[in-house]
Amino acid sequence: MPHFACFLISITLFSFYLVLYQTVPDIVGVRHDTTSTLSSSTPEGRYEGIEVQTGRLSIDPILYTASSKTWALQGLHYQGYTLDLNFTQTSTVIRVVLRGRKSTLFVEGDNGRPRKPVGEEFTLERRKFHLTVVPSDLYDEHWSQVPYQFESRKLPEQKYMPEVGNGHIATVVNGPNVFVNGLFNGLGPKSSRAKIPSLVAFQLRTNHSKEQLIQETYTLDVRRGTFKEVKVYAEPGMTIEREIFAHRELDRLLVSVVTITRNSTSSGEREDSMLVWIDGLPDTRLLKSSDITFQQTTNNRTTSGIDYNTAVGQTNTPEVPDLGKVLPVALAWSSDVRNVSIEPGSTVTMSSVVAISVLSDDAVTALTAALSMPRGKLIQRHSAKWESYWNSGFIYVDPNENFQLAQAIYGSFYYLLSSLPNEQDPKNRFIGLSPGGLARGADNSDYSGHVFWDQDIWMYPPILSFYPDIARVVVESRTQALAAAKANAVKYGFKGAKYPWESAFSGTETSPWPPSGLYEIHVTADAAFAVRQLVYATDDKVGIIRQLKLDEWAIEVALFWQSRVECSQEADQCSILNVMPPDEYHFPVNDSVYTNYAVRLSLELPAYILSFTGGSHPDLPLWAHTAQRLTYPTSVTPDGRQFHLEFNGFTPGVVHPRSRRNTATVKQADVILLGYPLGMEMSSEMRKADLDVYLPITVHDGPAMTWGMFALGYLELDLPNMAAPLFEKNYDNIVQPFGVWSEDPGGGGALNFLTGMGGFLQAIVNGYGGIRLLEDRVTLHPQPLPHTTTWKLIGYRHLGYQIDIIFDFTRRVMSFQTTAKNSTTHLVLELESEGIYDLSTVGQPFEVHLEKSVIRVFNPTVDALISIPVGKSASHAAFHIFPVIRYAVFVVLICFLLRFLFICKRQLEGFLYSKGESNYRVK
Numbered sequence: 001m002p003h004f005a006c007f008l009i010s011i012t013l014f015s016f017y018l019v020l021y022q023t024v025p026d027i028v029g030v031r032h033d034t035t036s037t038l039s040s041s042t043p044e045g046r047y048e049g050i051e052v053q054t055g056r057l058s059i060d061p062i063l064y065t066a067s068s069k070t071w072a073l074q075g076l077h078y079q080g081y082t083l084d085l086n087f088t089q090t091s092t093v094i095r096v097v098l099r100g101r102k103s104t105l106f107v108e109g110d111n112g113r114p115r116k117p118v119g120e121e122f123t124l125e126r127r128k129f130h131l132t133v134v135p136s137d138l139y140d141e142h143w144s145q146v147p148y149q150f151e152s153r154k155l156p157e158q159k160y161m162p163e164v165g166n167g168h169i170a171t172v173v174n175g176p177n178v179f180v181n182g183l184f185n186g187l188g189p190k191s192s193r194a195k196i197p198s199l200v201a202f203q204l205r206t207n208h209s210k211e212q213l214i215q216e217t218y219t220l221d222v223r224r225g226t227f228k229e230v231k232v233y234a235e236p237g238m239t240i241e242r243e244i245f246a247h248r249e250l251d252r253l254l255v256s257v258v259t260i261t262r263n264s265t266s267s268g269e270r271e272d273s274m275l276v277w278i279d280g281l282p283d284t285r286l287l288k289s290s291d292i293t294f295q296q297t298t299n300n301r302t303t304s305g306i307d308y309n310t311a312v313g314q315t316n317t318p319e320v321p322d323l324g325k326v327l328p329v330a331l332a333w334s335s336d337v338r339n340v341s342i343e344p345g346s347t348v349t350m351s352s353v354v355a356i357s358v359l360s361d362d363a364v365t366a367l368t369a370a371l372s373m374p375r376g377k378l379i380q381r382h383s384a385k386w387e388s389y390w391n392s393g394f395i396y397v398d399p400n401e402n403f404q405l406a407q408a409i410y411g412s413f414y415y416l417l418s419s420l421p422n423e424q425d426p427k428n429r430f431i432g433l434s435p436g437g438l439a440r441g442a443d444n445s446d447y448s449g450h451v452f453w454d455q456d457i458w459m460y461p462p463i464l465s466f467y468p469d470i471a472r473v474v475v476e477s478r479t480q481a482l483a484a485a486k487a488n489a490v491k492y493g494f495k496g497a498k499y500p501w502e503s504a505f506s507g508t509e510t511s512p513w514p515p516s517g518l519y520e521i522h523v524t525a526d527a528a529f530a531v532r533q534l535v536y537a538t539d540d541k542v543g544i545i546r547q548l549k550l551d552e553w554a555i556e557v558a559l560f561w562q563s564r565v566e567c568s569q570e571a572d573q574c575s576i577l578n579v580m581p582p583d584e585y586h587f588p589v590n591d592s593v594y595t596n597y598a599v600r601l602s603l604e605l606p607a608y609i610l611s612f613t614g615g616s617h618p619d620l621p622l623w624a625h626t627a628q629r630l631t632y633p634t635s636v637t638p639d640g641r642q643f644h645l646e647f648n649g650f651t652p653g654v655v656h657p658r659s660r661r662n663t664a665t666v667k668q669a670d671v672i673l674l675g676y677p678l679g680m681e682m683s684s685e686m687r688k689a690d691l692d693v694y695l696p697i698t699v700h701d702g703p704a705m706t707w708g709m710f711a712l713g714y715l716e717l718d719l720p721n722m723a724a725p726l727f728e729k730n731y732d733n734i735v736q737p738f739g740v741w742s743e744d745p746g747g748g749g750a751l752n753f754l755t756g757m758g759g760f761l762q763a764i765v766n767g768y769g770g771i772r773l774l775e776d777r778v779t780l781h782p783q784p785l786p787h788t789t790t791w792k793l794i795g796y797r798h799l800g801y802q803i804d805i806i807f808d809f810t811r812r813v814m815s816f817q818t819t820a821k822n823s824t825t826h827l828v829l830e831l832e833s834e835g836i837y838d839l840s841t842v843g844q845p846f847e848v849h850l851e852k853s854v855i856r857v858f859n860p861t862v863d864a865l866i867s868i869p870v871g872k873s874a875s876h877a878a879f880h881i882f883p884v885i886r887y888a889v890f891v892v893l894i895c896f897l898l899r900f901l902f903i904c905k906r907q908l909e910g911f912l913y914s915k916g917e918s919n920y921r922v923k
Contacts, residue, residue, distance in 0.1 A: 053130075060128040061087045079133035081105055087126060094122045094131075106132045116403040117145070123400065147399040147406035148223040148390075148414075152737035155218055159751055162220045162738040163439035164227055164244055167421030168251040168428065169356050170438035173220075173227045173244060174201050178254060179438055180356055181421070182431040183327055184449065184505045185291035185315040189512035191504045192448035193441040194291040194315050199333055199354045200256035202280045204240055208233045220738050222414035225386040236270050237263035238342065247378070248385035251422065252355040252366035255382075257375065258337060264345040273341040281337075287311050291442075292329060300332075300364075306371050308334040312360050319506045327505065330360040332367040351375060358428050389417060392802065393466030393795040395764055402787040404731065409764070411739030412757035416459060417467075419754065424473045431505060432477035433459050435743070435755045446750045450502040450510055451477065453523040453582075456530040457677060458705050459758035464537055464773075465765055468797045472544070475534050478527045479548050481507035482556060485524075489560050492518075496559030499524045519580035519588045521564070525598035528557050528605050529678070536773050539800035539823040541612045551615055554606040558623050561599050565626055574629040581647060582670040585661050589647040594670055596630045597680050603627040608775075632680075643689035644671050652693050666698045669709040676712055676766060679774070688717050701745050704733035704756025708763030715767045715783055723767065724786045730760045769793065769807075770852070777856035784809040798855060799825045801839065807850065814853075817845035826858040836863055 049060035050073075057078050073085040075097070082098035094107065096118060105118040108130050116122075118131075122145060155161065161173045171178040177195040185194040215232040226245040233239070239261045247253035265271050287294040294313035301307050315327045335352035342348060355367035370378055394413065399406040419438040421430050432451030434441055441449025455474065464471035478499070484507025485497035492498060500509035501516040501523055511517040531550055538544045545551055567574040579595050580587035603623040610616060633645040646666065650656060655664045671694055674680040675687050682690075691713045698706060711727035714720070732745035733756050741756045743749025765771050768791075770781025778798050784807075785791050793805040800823025806815040816829055818839050827839040832852040838844075839855065 049128075057131040058128070059085070059092075059131065061085075061092055061126055078131060081133065083131075090126055092124055092126050092129070094118055094124075096121070104133070108132065121145075145399065145403070147403060148221065148410045150220040150222070150407070150411065150736075150738045152218050153216060156735070156737065160735045160738065160740050160747065162227060162740060163415070163418060163437065163752065164225065164246040164254075165418035165438050166225075166246045166248050166251040167417075167419060167430065167438065168425065169246055169254055170418060171198055171201070171246070171254065172439050174203075175439075176201060177442055178354075178356065179441065179449070180329060180358065180428070181425075181438060182428055182505050183315065183329055183358065184319055185317055185327075187317050187319065187321060188508075189510055190317075190444065191319045191450075191510045192444050194327070194329070195289045195442050196292065196329065196331070196356065197282045197287050197289055198254075199281065199284065199331075199335065200244055200254055200352050202256075202278050202337065202352075204231075204242060204258065204260075205277045205279055206233060206238065206240070207275050208238070218737075222410050223386060223390055224383045225414070225418070226383075236265060236274060236344065238274060240276065245379075245382055246418070247370075247382045248389075249381050249422070250366060250370060250378075251425075252357050252363060253370055254354045254356065255370075255378065256337070256352045257379070258350045259347065260340065260342055260349075261347045262342045262344055271344055273343055275339070275341055277339045278337055284309060284311075284333075287313070287331070289313075291315055302368050302371060304372065306334060308332055308367055308371070310360065310364060319504060319510065320508055323506065328358055328360075329356070330358070330363040331356050332360075332363040334367060334371055349375075353378075362427055385422070389413075389467075391794070393797070395761070396792040396794055397785060397788055398790060401789060402785065405785060405788070407739065408731065408734060408760065411734070412741075412761055415739075415741070415752055416463065416754055416757055416761075420463065420467075420470050421473060423469065424476060429480060430473050430477050432503070433474065433754060435753055436750050437752050437754050440751060444512070447502075448504070448510070450504050452502060453526040454755040454758075456523075456526040457673075458755045458762075460530050461533065461677065462758055462761035462765060464533055464797075465771070466795055466797060468534075468537055471534060471537075472548075475530055476548060478530070479550065479553050482553055484508055486556060489563075494560055495563040496561070497524070497553070497556035498560050498564075499527055515587060516580060516584070519578060520584070521579055522582070522592070522595040522598055524557060524560060525595065525602045528554065528602040529598060532601065532605055532608070533773055535609065535612075536775055537798055539825050545609055545613055551606070551609050551613055554602075554609050555617055558603050558606050558619070561602050562619065562623060562626060565599070565630070567626060567629060572629060573631045574626050575631055575648075579647075582668060582673065583646060583666045585663060585665065585667045586647065586650070586656055586658050587660065589649070589656075589658050591631055591633055591648040593632050593644045593646060594673055594678075596632055597674055597678055600627040600630050601678065637689060637693060641689040641692075642686050643693045644674060644686070646671050646694075652697055664697060666694060668698065668703045669706040670694070672709055672713050675716065676709070676772070677762075679772065684717055687713065688719075691717075701748075703743055703749070704730065704741060704745075704753055705759025708759040708767065712763050712767035715770065716781070718783075720783055727763055727767070728786060730756070730763070765793065769805075771796075773798075777854045780805075780853045780855070782807040782814060782850060795819065799823055799827060799857070801825075801827055803839065803855075804845075809850065812850045813847045814850045815845055815847045818842050827855060828858045828863065830854045830856060 049062055051058040070086065070088045072087065076083045076085060081096060084095040084097055086093040096105065107116055107118050107122060107124065109127065158174065161175065163170055163172045168181050169178055176198055178198050179193045180196065183194045184191045186192050212233050212235055213231060214234045217230045219228045221228065225248055226243050228241065228243040231240045241259045242256065244256045247255060260276055262274060285297055287297065292313045292315055294311050297309050297311045299307065299309055310330065310332045312328065312330045314329065318325050331354060333352065333354040337350045337352045340348050353367060353370050355363040357363040357366065395409050397406040397409060415437060419433055424430060433455040434447055434449045434451055435454045436446030436449065440446040460471060460474050463474060481503065482497055485499045488500055488509060489496050489498035498521065500511065501520045502509065502511040504510045509517045531554065535541055535544065565574045565576055575591050576596055576599060577590045578588035579592050581589065581592035581594055604627050606617060607620050607624060633648045634642055635645050636642055653664050655662060671690050674690065675682065691710060695710055707726045707729040711723040714722040733742050733753065735742055735747045740751055741753040742751055743753045743756065764785065768783050768785050770779065770783065772779045789810045790806065790808045795802045796805055800821050801818055802820040804817045804819055808814065816839065818841065821842060829837045829839055830853060831848060835848060837846055837848060
């Protein structure tokens with residue numbers, strides 16, 4: 001039977017060949033009068049398909065003789081561009097011979113696929129397409145066809161510039177400040193990231209005229225973690241390159257390298273020296289900052305004779321007055337960046353290397369280590385560390401299918417990782433992720449660098465999926481602040497540990513808006529949810545519980561919730577009163593459905609964690625009883641469907657007395673988070689009702705992460721047509737040319753909004769991948785991303801396994817390969833159709849039919865009863881034969897039908913042409 005299935009598949013492939021690759025004789029068309037030259041192996045042939053339309057050039061390539069294999073249009077002129085078009089039986093290659101000035105050439109398909117910028121060369125399927133030229137002053141989009149490079153010919157506003165960072169230090173390119181993890185200045189709510197003057201934000205200027213600058217390029221290469229600017233001058237020819245990066249491996253270092261190359265002079269060019277000046281460097285004799293008081297800079301020399309400088313300082317105002325603790329900072333740097341004179345045919349390379357730490361000795365050690373290695377080695381180690389991240393954990397989308405999506409994924413991972421450390425730093429422990437990342441947050445802007453629920457619910461899940469070691473560091477930012485959370489609970493009159501809505505260095509409440517600190521208490525439950533997810537994903541559960549003291553932590557959280565909940569013995573139910581839900585437009589309200597269910601999970605967490613350690617607590621039964629009695633208000637739609645109310649007394653579309661904006665709208669995703677990420681059990685009808693009720697009343701220009709959650713919900717219900725436009729609303733929050741995310745559509749709100757990026761990545765992994773991390777398994781429900789046929793999860797992590805997963809929606813198969821593991825757990829893949837496959841062998845790929853499936857621990861007692869044995873390869877057992885037969889027969893019939901219609905279309909065109917209807921096209 002397997003051989004018969006292979007025979008049917010072979011017939012299917014042959015049928016595709018007949019339809020797609022066999023040419024039809026005597027294709028006819030209209031020859032347009034252009035300045036192009038037409039070349040082909042059969043010059044007597046005819047071509048039809050170029051049409052100048054309003055605002056675009058439409059091209060419909062057709063093979064025009066039976067014997068033609070390839071042909072070309074050379075020297076096609078359009079809107080200042082000169083193009084060569086090469087056609088084969090399957091593809092079209094667009095090559096830019098001459099590029100128009102200050103404009104971008106785009107290609108877009110005739111099938112609704114988004115337009116893509118054309119680089120030097122672009123390949124697409126042989127089908128109708130359109131070319132559009134957009135002036136750069138209207139749309140200075142990147143033109144690279146490499147999705148990990150964001151390129152532009154001009155710079156945006158400074159606030160939309162990208163950042164370079166490594167989780168310890170970060171800076172916005174060309175910005176005046178550098179920031180360090182955990183370094184804050186200001187009392188209480190005024191606490192914000194302390195500004196360190198940047199020593200790498202200088203500019204270069206020459207004595208060329210403005211007209212002699214013939215090309216400038218700015219590139220953020222996220223795969224290498226570098227920002228590079230290139231300026232090319234003429235008469236005399238000179239190229240200036242400046243590259244900046246925060247070293248990914250040696251994380252104290254911020255580096256800028258300048259290379260100036262002057263061409264040899266040609267006839268008529270100047271032969272005198274050209275000058276290059278350095279602008280924008282601060283006075284390094286005494287560094288100045290409104291947040292930090294620095295001591296006088298000192299001059300030093302390494303044992304190898306290299307000069308360097310050091311400066312130490314401390315913040316001006318402590319975050320908590322009772323502690324009276326200001327924070328130290330130290331810089332050590334070496335720079336040969338200077339004004340230079342460039343002779344013809346010469347090259348000058350200069351660099352500035354800056355080490356920043358909270359300890360003086362640490363900064364000096366990092367700098368001297370960097371100075372002891374060749375410049376090329378320093379850059380190579382930085383790039384190699386970034387490359388290790390991309391190779392071990394990533395979401396891959398073919399940029400030829402959906403360039404916009406592929407680049408958005410690269411940008412989102414890059415910006416998240418740039419604010420995350422490689423590992424926990426005992427000298428400067430990680431304090432958490434802020435919505436604006438590590439490169440922003442000065443002077444009470446971009447949320448001041450404070451940590452919110454955004455970290456636990458929005459940014460953390462995709463990090464856990466691909467980088468669990470870093471996810472552990474994120475969780476530690478909560479557990480290490482337990483003492484401050486306990487003090488915060490006492491301050492508000494409760495037991496246990498209450499986490500602040502906003503926190504910075506000290507872990508105390510730093511929100512400048514008092515109602516959020518008082519009412520928006522779900523943040524404590526959000527942190528507990530992150531802890532639960534970490535334990536789910538970790539193989540050595542006892543080890544991580546003991547190392548992070550998660551048992552003690554979970555107990556303190558449960559003690560807080562038990563003291564905060566109010567229970568009625570008569571009604572046998574419990575409520576949580578006077579809260580602010582995720583929808584911050586309404587407060588204080590009672591029984592926020594999101595808050596209540598998140599609290600239930602928090603109250604149940606100690607029992608779950610103690611089940612691994614064998615521990616106990618006398619209040620476990622009480623917490624379980626309280627969790628079971630929490631209320632979740634519901635109502636019924638006009639058409640009779642039950643749905644969840646956002647809070648008790650809420651009426652969709654009606655202004656509530658507790659609406660602080662006098663509006664009937666909802667600020668952001670709230671009730672819909674019950675299904676995911678919280679995982680509340682409910683019927684599919686109720687899940688859809690929740691989505692349908694809250695979609696029209698949610699503010700459409702609100703925070704970025706909302707629409708990914710709506711899309712995810714509809715995907716869960718197998719409604720991709722509802723999901724796709726909601727998912728693609730994410731692009732409205734991406735500001736080009738460097739892929740910086742804004743909190744609100746169109747560039748408004750906080751920047752660079754990591755919260756939105758986290759929601760976007762979850763919409764892919766947990767929406768289109770259908771992945772759910774549960775207590776005893778991971779479920780998958782894969783669906784095609786918009787405008788894609790294949791996509792991949794590279795290095796998905798679970799229980800010590802690193803697994804590559806490929807979803808191929810053309811062939812309707814998915815591929816699995818365990819690429820690494822550090823676990824003795826035996827994982828298997830179980831298909832919905834009951835096939836079971838072994839995942840425990842590293843480097844052994846296999847394919848299975850694309851369907852819902854589960855990754856779980858092998859159970860020898862139960863799994864021995866399954867008819868398809870564990871460990872069989874895909875060639876023997878990956879497909880159930882009867883679905884294959886049905887599928888193959890269906891495809892064969894469709895192929896023959898398409899073939900018949902294809903021939904009829906060409907015959908009709910030939911008939912019309914013979915009758916003189918030369919301008920008629922069969923659509």
